[in-house]
Amino acid sequence: MGYRSQVVLAVGPELMPQFMSTMAKSPEAMRMCFSDHDELIKDYEGEEGAMLFMWGHIKWYDSFEEVQAIEDFLDWAEGEDHHEKFKFLRIGEELDDNDQRGWGFDDVFVSRTVTF
Numbered sequence: 001m002g003y004r005s006q007v008v009l010a011v012g013p014e015l016m017p018q019f020m021s022t023m024a025k026s027p028e029a030m031r032m033c034f035s036d037h038d039e040l041i042k043d044y045e046g047e048e049g050a051m052l053f054m055w056g057h058i059k060w061y062d063s064f065e066e067v068q069a070i071e072d073f074l075d076w077a078e079g080e081d082h083h084e085k086f087k088f089l090r091i092g093e094e095l096d097d098n099d100q101r102g103w104g105f106d107d108v109f110v111s112r113t114v115t116f
Contacts, residue, residue, distance in 0.1 A: 013049025
């Protein structure tokens with residue numbers, strides 16, 4: 001079983017060369033992003049070359065090669081001050097277990113509500 005998260009990663013076209021370089025170095029990350037996703041939207045928000053990946057129920061453990069590759073890409077993007085060109089959100093099973101990196105793609109956000 002294990003702890004599961006919902007994860008969304010949106011990457012702007014300006015960062016795609018570095019993102020694809022990261023994918024080329026990690027076959028596991030390439031498979032996770034381009035084969036094992038729950039949703040992939042190309043040209044996201046009408047922005048040619050932008051991509052949004054969504055995994056609805058994934059084990060997001062730093063010890064997994066594919067997760068570490070994505071985290072390395074996010075570290076690079078932040079280190080190069082590209083915060084506005086990507087968005088990463090992870091919602092864990094616990095109510096207070098949320099991660100957000102980057103501030104691009106305003107329509108990607110966490111919304112928790114009670115409905116009945």
